[in-house]
Amino acid sequence: MPDRSPQSPKQPPASAQRPTAAHEEEPASGGRGTGFAGPQTAPPSGGDAQRRGGDVCDLLVIGSGAGGLSAAVTAAHLGLKVIVAEKEPQFGGTTAWSGGWMWLPRNPLAVEAGIVEPIDEPLNYLRHELGERFDEARARTFLDAAPRMVEFFRSRTALRFIDGNAIPDFHGRTPHASLGGRSLCAAPFDGRRLGPHIQRLKPPLPETTLWGMGIASGAELRHFFNALRKPASFWFVAKRVLSHWKDLLVHRRGMRLVNGNALVAALAASALEAGVEIRTASPARRLVRDGERVTGAVLTTSDGPVEVHATRGVLLACGGFPHDDARKAALLPHARTGREHHSAASRGNTGDGLRLGESAGGRVGADLLQAAALAPVSLVPRADGSVAHFPHLIERAKPGLIMVRADGHRFANEADSYHDVLQALLQATPPGQPVQAWLVCDHAFMRHYGLGAAKPAPMPLGPMLANGYVKRGRTLAELAHACGIAADALQTTVQRYNAMARAGKDEDFDKGETPYNRMQGDAAFATERGWPNACMGPLESGPFYAVRVVAGSLGTFAGLKVNAQAQVLDAQGQPIPGLYAGGNDMDSMMAGHYPSGGITLGPAMTFGWIAAQHLATPAAAGAAPPSRGRHQQPGKAGSAVSLD
Numbered sequence: 001m002p003d004r005s006p007q008s009p010k011q012p013p014a015s016a017q018r019p020t021a022a023h024e025e026e027p028a029s030g031g032r033g034t035g036f037a038g039p040q041t042a043p044p045s046g047g048d049a050q051r052r053g054g055d056v057c058d059l060l061v062i063g064s065g066a067g068g069l070s071a072a073v074t075a076a077h078l079g080l081k082v083i084v085a086e087k088e089p090q091f092g093g094t095t096a097w098s099g100g101w102m103w104l105p106r107n108p109l110a111v112e113a114g115i116v117e118p119i120d121e122p123l124n125y126l127r128h129e130l131g132e133r134f135d136e137a138r139a140r141t142f143l144d145a146a147p148r149m150v151e152f153f154r155s156r157t158a159l160r161f162i163d164g165n166a167i168p169d170f171h172g173r174t175p176h177a178s179l180g181g182r183s184l185c186a187a188p189f190d191g192r193r194l195g196p197h198i199q200r201l202k203p204p205l206p207e208t209t210l211w212g213m214g215i216a217s218g219a220e221l222r223h224f225f226n227a228l229r230k231p232a233s234f235w236f237v238a239k240r241v242l243s244h245w246k247d248l249l250v251h252r253r254g255m256r257l258v259n260g261n262a263l264v265a266a267l268a269a270s271a272l273e274a275g276v277e278i279r280t281a282s283p284a285r286r287l288v289r290d291g292e293r294v295t296g297a298v299l300t301t302s303d304g305p306v307e308v309h310a311t312r313g314v315l316l317a318c319g320g321f322p323h324d325d326a327r328k329a330a331l332l333p334h335a336r337t338g339r340e341h342h343s344a345a346s347r348g349n350t351g352d353g354l355r356l357g358e359s360a361g362g363r364v365g366a367d368l369l370q371a372a373a374l375a376p377v378s379l380v381p382r383a384d385g386s387v388a389h390f391p392h393l394i395e396r397a398k399p400g401l402i403m404v405r406a407d408g409h410r411f412a413n414e415a416d417s418y419h420d421v422l423q424a425l426l427q428a429t430p431p432g433q434p435v436q437a438w439l440v441c442d443h444a445f446m447r448h449y450g451l452g453a454a455k456p457a458p459m460p461l462g463p464m465l466a467n468g469y470v471k472r473g474r475t476l477a478e479l480a481h482a483c484g485i486a487a488d489a490l491q492t493t494v495q496r497y498n499a500m501a502r503a504g505k506d507e508d509f510d511k512g513e514t515p516y517n518r519m520q521g522d523a524a525f526a527t528e529r530g531w532p533n534a535c536m537g538p539l540e541s542g543p544f545y546a547v548r549v550v551a552g553s554l555g556t557f558a559g560l561k562v563n564a565q566a567q568v569l570d571a572q573g574q575p576i577p578g579l580y581a582g583g584n585d586m587d588s589m590m591a592g593h594y595p596s597g598g599i600t601l602g603p604a605m606t607f608g609w610i611a612a613q614h615l616a617t618p619a620a621a622g623a624a625p626p627s628r629g630r631h632q633q634p635g636k637a638g639s640a641v642s643l644d
């Protein structure tokens with residue numbers, strides 16, 4: 001096979017190129033639990049896959065979450081013809097279920113609000129947090145590009161942001177931690193802008209919604225918690241619900257999109273408006289190579305296998321390996337068979353991108369502190385017999401809740417980040433015992449905040465009791481019995497906790513001591529009740545409730561090793577021509593640490609933007625000039641095309 005390095009003869013632009021024949025299609029060697037099966041690249045000749053004249057582009061993006069769509073939108077604005085291939089019938093992946101928060105220090109919204117910090121501030125925070133795993137070059141690349149990425153999207157695309165100027169970093173005691181200004185969220189988005197494509201947008205995870213209506217974090221969520229206590233909140237909620245019901249009647253789904261759903265919708269609208277083709281139900285099954293160079297992929301479609309030829313390259317953004325049992329077993333010590341880890345990520349994320357990358361010579365990082373973005377997850381039985389994985393991100397920090405293991409003892413500061421709480425549970429669990437704990441609260445808490453997928457009043461609790469998701473006991477002893485928790489120990493734990501809550505000081509785990517804890521807590525509610533700590537309230541009057549949580553995640557961190565341009569690296573550390581990785585298919589720049597909320601989506605957006613600029617530079621990508629000139633800005637050969 002001829003060896004064609006990036007410097008070898010230029011390929012013609014996509015518009016002028018005919019697709020090469022693809023190859024006989026085989027079932028995916030990926031898929032749930034199939035692990036690291038054999039090569040998935042195919043030589044560029046022979047085979048019987050379908051030929052289709054339109055299957056040539058400059059950039060093929062595999063996966064339609066933030067990692068993929070950020071690159072797709074950027075590349076289209078730089079004049080590249082882009083195809084996005086999505087495995088599921090709807091686009092958006094885990095991103096569409098997410099909170100939509102992105103860690104993007106020094107972003108323009110913070111600066112405009114007067115939060116101006118030199119690059120060394122977030123850089124040194126990462127240096128302290130990541131310790132020996134800190135990669136300064138990569139961190140600098142990210143921190144330098146992040147504000148410019150935001151500026152590009154807010155000025156040139158449909159994506160708008162809301163600020164995170166009051167959102168602190170997770171670890172307030174670490175030097176250079178911020179009290180706010182390092183994160184952004186996607187602003188609410190009007191789904192009607194997607195036109196008929198709205199039906200192809202993955203809706204939010206039902207358990208995190210009210211009748212399918214997403215609720216934005218912050219002020220909006222507070223209104224929902226206070227709907228039965230404060231007239232202003234009641235009217236806010238009533239208006240939101242009525243408008244949502246109207247949308248359901250007219251459009252069959254809500255149109256006021258928030259959080260990660262708004263992020264995906266805005267990115268997809270921007271992509272479609274810039275001429276990107278998004279093909280759903282089209283999983284990539286193998287890469288196509290010409291020598292060392294990745295030149296496309298074979299997709300499985302309802303019309304049979306189709307080869308897409310990509311003149312500039314392929315970007316893998318399949319969302320990591322949260323549902324690949326073999327890889328989980330290999331990289332997550334608590335998941336012996338992989339099935340012990342219950343990720344809340346999208347079920348289509350079965351590790352395909354990592355296997356595709358490996359088939360072309362890429363390497364998956366095995367040296368991260370944690371291979372996944374850990375979170376306590378509860379298992380919610382659904383009416384159709386399936387089980388939802390609900391990540392506990394919000395209620396743990398509210399006053400009046402504790403987490404205990406089966407021994408009846410607390411093991412962590414419940415108000416810490418989901419990642420830290422699950423790490424603490426893993427450490428507290430003796431070898432051989434199941435990784436599980438219970439969130440425990442009293443009746444007042446349950447009806448005010450809800451517990452996991454069980455919603456607060458006035459939503460009925462009965463169905464969640466009937467299906468066994470929520471356990472109830474008139475007394476703590478009865479609750480302990482229902483859950484299999486040591487009853488005496490639980491009563492002692494609650495007694496001690498209540499005394500500490502009234503005093504406002506957690507002598508055991510320092511709950512409520514960091515800015516992040518307090519932001520997640522509820523100072524207003526605690527103050528009303530005379531509790532001095534925003535995260536602590538006594539569990540007083542029954543009935544008492546519990547929900548069991550197990551080991552899970554929001555996604556995975558271990559991914560393909562890449563360079564600063566997101567090019568996938570081979571075993572020698574050299575870029576594989578034509579192959580890029582994005583989102584969670586890219587080894588996390590946080591190296592398995594979790595310093596702040598939004599550290600997957602922030603880098604996903606930023607490195608997608610960087611990769612697209614690299615791809616748009618013919619010499620850098622080792623390929624032809626882009627096939628479309630309409631949005632392109634001039635770029636120097638050999639250096640990245642800039643969108644600034």
Ligand SMILES: Cc1cc2nc3c(=O)[nH]c(=O)nc-3n(C[C@H](O)[C@H](O)[C@H](O)COP(=O)(O)OP(=O)(O)OC[C@H]3O[C@@H](n4cnc5c(N)ncnc54)[C@H](O)[C@@H]3O)c2cc1C
Nearest residue numbers: 063065067087093094095099101284319348583584598601
């Ligand atoms: C409830 C929840 C809240 C979260 N909140 C946040 C937050 O606020 N901030 C944050 O930073 N992170 C958050 N996360 C994590 C975050 O959502 C993910 O890390 C992120 O969305 C991953 O983006 P991605 O582009 O890598 O993957 P995804 O968004 O999952 O997209 C990957 C896509 O690739 C597709 N795919 C897989 N295999 C193939 C194939 N062979 N061919 C074609 N397509 C394929 C998948 O179907 C999927 O659509 C949250 C996660 C959850 C579950």
